[in-house]
Each structure stands twice: as C-alpha cells, then as structure tokens.
Amino acid sequence: MLFKKLIRTMGLYRAQFISMIIMIALGVGIFVGFNMEWVSIDENTSEFFKETGFADYRISSEKGFSKEELESIKKISGVEDASRFLSVNADVKEKSGDGAALTVTENADVSGMMLISGEKYSKDDTDGVWLSDKYAAANGFKLGDSITFKYKNLEIKCKIKGLIKASEYLICVRDSSQLM
Known part of the structure; x- marks a missing residue:
C-alpha cells in the first residue's frame, strides 16, 4: 500500500x-x-x-655563508642536506621592463631544477643559462638564443642551453613590493 x-x-x-x-x-x-x-x-x-629537492627551510644572510658555516648547518640533527644558494633579480635587456631571478646553487640536490628540454645542467658552464620554460614560451625565447641580463652596472650575455622548471619559482614575484 x-x-x-x-x-x-x-x-x-x-x-x-x-x-x-x-x-x-x-x-x-x-x-x-x-x-x-x-x-x-x-x-x-x-x-x-x-x-x-625543494628546500624545507631557508636560512638567509645578507653577507652569505662560508663553507665552514655550511658544514656546521649540515651537522645539525635532522638536516639531510644543505646548500649555499644565491638569487638576485636582474632586468632582461631584450624585454624592457621584464625581470628574471638569476639563481645559483652549489648543490643541485637542494633547490635544484627539472630539465624540460636542452642540455643537462653543468655547473662548470660559464656562458650558458637554463631558463624557465614558461618565461621562454611567453617571451619568444628558444634554445640557442642569446639573452642579456642587466644587474646594477653589469651586463651578462648568455646562450639559452636548457628550459627548466624550478620548485623555488612556482609563483614568481619581482620583489617584496609586488603582491601575488
């Protein structure tokens, strides 16, 4: 029913x-x-x-760290690996108003990068640059092109040897004055 x-x-x-x-x-x-x-x-x-190898923690210093200080940090309980890391914001000469973070790390296992295309990274290479694949695509840069960075009064001309992705730069902001 x-x-x-x-x-x-x-x-x-x-x-x-x-x-x-x-x-x-x-x-x-x-x-x-x-x-x-x-x-x-x-x-x-x-x-x-x-x-x-995205770093879990970052210790900053305006003057940088010596190799001895790096070794002291590596000896801290729970620290698996550490690296000295330098990043400066530079202007891109070919693209007026554009900036890029020039980044160097001594140990690619800490805050390294993933190669998308091009040559494998070599820390001994003095004239090459590994550029963000998204930045290259958005600005018409290709493997083998030259790119010039201006930092203070210094111009650095490099050949694009690889396109990469880096976990340090998932969200890129020019400096602390720019909001995400």
Whole structure:
C-alpha cells in the first residue's frame, strides 16, 4: 500500500522528483571532482618538490655563508642536506621592463631544477643559462638564443642551453613590493 502511494506521488510530482535527482547527482559529481582535483594537485606538487629537492627551510644572510658555516648547518640533527644558494633579480635587456631571478646553487640536490628540454645542467658552464620554460614560451625565447641580463652596472650575455622548471619559482614575484 505504502509503495503504491509512493509511486503515485512520484508520478504526480515527476518534474520535482527528476530535478531533485539531477541536483543530487550534480552535487555529488562536483564534490567528487573537486576532491579528485585537490588530491591530484597535492600528489603532483609533492612529486615535483621531491624531484627538484625543494628546500624545507631557508636560512638567509645578507653577507652569505662560508663553507665552514655550511658544514656546521649540515651537522645539525635532522638536516639531510644543505646548500649555499644565491638569487638576485636582474632586468632582461631584450624585454624592457621584464625581470628574471638569476639563481645559483652549489648543490643541485637542494633547490635544484627539472630539465624540460636542452642540455643537462653543468655547473662548470660559464656562458650558458637554463631558463624557465614558461618565461621562454611567453617571451619568444628558444634554445640557442642569446639573452642579456642587466644587474646594477653589469651586463651578462648568455646562450639559452636548457628550459627548466624550478620548485623555488612556482609563483614568481619581482620583489617584496609586488603582491601575488
């Protein structure tokens, strides 16, 4: 009896019943979609950070650190590896108003980079630069092109030897005056 009444009520309010089913299905679908996207983003960034050796902590100094100080830091309990890291903001001569972070690390296992295309990174290379693949694509730079950086009164001309991604620069801001 109750089942017959339920069927009759569903027949009378067919449009409302179908719209409720559709709304529930859409809600569940959106929830599952957002949840899957978040899990995917979390897994991909974690893998990227692991592959590039993203530093867990950063100790800053205006004067820099000596090799002895670096060795002292490596001896701290829980520290697996450490590196001296230098980053300065320079202007790109070929693109007026553009800036780039010139970054050097002594140990590519800490805050390194992932090669997308081009030559493997060599710390002994003195005339090459490994450029962000996104920056190169947005500004028309290709492997083998020359790029000139201006830092203070110094101009540094380099050949683009590789295109990379670096976990240190997922979000790039020019300096502390620029908001994300």
